[in-house]
Amino acid sequence: MREFKLTISEIAKLLSGKVTGDGDEHIYTISEIQQAKRGSITFLSNPKYRKYLTSTEASAILVDESFQKTSFPNGLTRIEVDNAYLAFTALLETFQKLTCTVKTGIEQPSFQAASASFGKDTYLGAFSYLGEQVKIGDHVKIYPHSYIGDGTIIGDHSIIYPGVKVYPKTIIGKSCTIQAGAIIGSHGFGFAPRQDGSYTNIPQIGNVELGDHVDVGANTTIDCATVGTTKIMDGVKIDNLVQIAHNVAIGKHTVIASQTGISGSARVGKHVMIGGQVGTVGHIEIADYTKVGARSGITKDTRSDQILFGVPAIDRQEYLKAYAVYRKLPELLKKIDELEGKILNLMSGK
Structure with missing residues (x-):
């Protein structure tokens, strides 16, 4: 160093x-x-x-x-x-x-398919794997024990840290950072119920596409689309331990904190801020510039510039008013009990 x-x-x-x-x-x-x-x-x-x-x-x-x-x-x-x-x-x-020492070259043992290609000043760490038709840009760093599946494209100056698994047909833009243990393009959660109560697997034949300057945190998973593309636009920042389901689309410069789960086919707009441990239902639209407080649950479409809290999430001002009442519940219950006692006394003639 x-x-x-x-x-x-x-x-x-x-x-x-x-x-x-x-x-x-x-x-x-x-x-x-x-x-x-x-x-x-x-x-x-x-x-x-x-x-x-x-x-x-x-x-x-x-x-x-x-x-x-x-x-x-x-x-x-x-x-x-x-x-x-x-x-x-x-x-x-x-x-x-x-x-930091700038790493370049190919460490051994590692594997590169004959049809794989990579640009200048590339670093391929020991035990890394590049599949068929993989295309790696200039100045890309792929650290040890990373798997890059067939047909994957990785843009210039991107960094793939140790133990990352990139499934086939994934597209990663320029200057992206994928932290250790992340999985890009895994099987989406698709299972069709049978009449006997069991489930049949729905093949997931789509892919994942990350724009430029996208950051993906450690042990985060982004599922491939059932068909089409799970798409993460330019400048998106995703924390550790986040789950992005199949066919999700996330707009430019959105930030998502740890332990959040975005359900299948949800649409998240640009410049959205999502706190930790947030959950969403599938097939909803979170509008541009929405802010979602930690541990909230999004169950319906939002409006632009909303600030949401709670489960199910409601407007911040409504949430604060409701919470103010919630904090007074013991005091209100006591008053109700006192009033009930007085009413009973009046009814009994005491």
């Missing part, structure tokens, strides 16, 4: 930021604010972490230009930027590029 060593001023220049303090000190690593030591840089964008400003040992901190300077401790060098969170993301990307 290569060394990361930049001065604070060099980092500020990289991020188009302004230094207040000692810009000549060297930075060797990046840390969380509560764990940072000398020689590290951290960031602050969430107000809940302000309490660590006086105790952090970081050499420098990234903050928004709008940060209140009066609450800033003396002696801590800061880099002021337009958006500390985005700047920190850019810094992490730089750190990764400067410290």
